[in-house]
Amino acid sequence: MLALQILVNGLLLGGLYVLIAQSLNLIFGVMGVVNLAHGAFIVVAGLFTYWFASSTGINPLAVLPFVFIVMALVGAGLQPLLIEPLMKMGRSKAELLSLMVTFGLDYVLVELALQVWGSSFVSVPYLQSSWKLAGLDFSQALVVTGMFAALVSALLYWWLNRTDSGKSLLAASQSETGAICCGIDVKRVRMLAFALGVALAAAAGVLVIIVEALAPQTADDLTLLAFVIIALGGLGSYVGVAVAALLLGVAQSITGYFVGGNAEYVLPYVLLILVMVALPGRFRRA
């Protein structure tokens, strides 16, 4: 029973991780850009939700569609300004320069968040109790956010594999020249991918702040968490990343129970080091 409880908690947490990682994966797959501002988008969306929900009393989940749309527009505005100019410089140069540009963006967003909301950790007081079922304890916050995240990820997966615009995005990420040969406007696909990646990160932020406390300075931990997951799952692979996210959730749940303390927060870093040492090939695009 205890094993099952740990597994369930881990999978629910993993569901949230799928969303956190898939949004980074989307941008990386299409542009070869590791968006170092990823965690900053999550945190800004989360803190905004905290501020909005606690000052208006509105259900934090109701804020999600609004945050999603606004952040998609922010992403669509930033991409042509910051990322697109780098794309003409060739892949390897673009990869390096985009790290610098998105690091700069990360810095700006985190500083802005510190100015607006300060540096204390906050969490939305919502769904604090738990459901009991078949002898298991289900944290309401984890269940609801895990379900939401799974739903958004499933929608993303459906969109990628079943719609014309989604398939165009997959095509452009697998061969840019091939996509052009189909008459696909790759520049527009890149803007769409960035907008969607930022919006999904923001959606994750709304859910994360319901489950755990966030502060602006958490941003880089979240970026790293997402990066570890896509590195483990295979950069650019959507199924691989989903599996890796769920596994990491379970692994953290196990470590949290048996080792305790802060061990579960150290785990992603340990895994990152292990992956880098054992499988350096993982850091190439799938």
Next chain:
Amino acid sequence: MSEVDPRWGADAVPALVVENVTTRIGPLTILDGLSLELRAGEVVTVLGANGAGKTTLLRTIAGLYPPRQGHIRLFGESIEGRPAHEITRAGIGHVPSGRELFPRLSVADHLELGGRLSPPARRAELRARMLAMFPVLGRRLGQRAGTLSGGEQQMLAIARALMTDPRVLLLDEPSTGLAPKIVLSVFQTFPMLREQGVSILLAEQSLTLGLTAADRAYVVDQGRIVLSGAAAQLAEDHRVVDTYLGR
């Protein structure tokens, strides 16, 4: 083979005109004032040794490199300098060097992506035509492109380009990595394409392969046209092999 198919008048607007085109990559001048012409319904081969500039020529026509100088016209309409995806939409199908398939997408997805700009009825017609022309693709519709054999991949690259309903098809060394028998089966589709009003510009290194399927040919060396003529005439010209194709 006659130089021009009688169904198309010699004085009709050419399918493709490349006029004095210069392409630079970084500091290097790769195409140097190159001119050629493809008449409607023709199959024309660009012959040249490795590094002569064939791929650069095809990529320039397809809009993947903007020419520094010169003009490119598709049925009289100027296309140089336009974004590459718009050139595809204007009617240039490109089977690029290295095929550039989407390894994790299915055969059916490739056909769908190629045909995404055509109205549904036309798309269905093109798709049926592709499956008739390449029956093996019909048996692999659900398979990922990365798992196909070399010959099947080449056929898929051609089918994807034809799904865009092009008026001119650019083929970059479709024989690469294929057994001679398979190359011939690819070339055997040319008469069918000609029937459908597709004119073909083929880049090849091999003299025999390059000339079997062609009406006319150009020999390119260091980014310039050095010889041109009817395929039969060039096949006899010892300079082609001795001076330009190496060996």
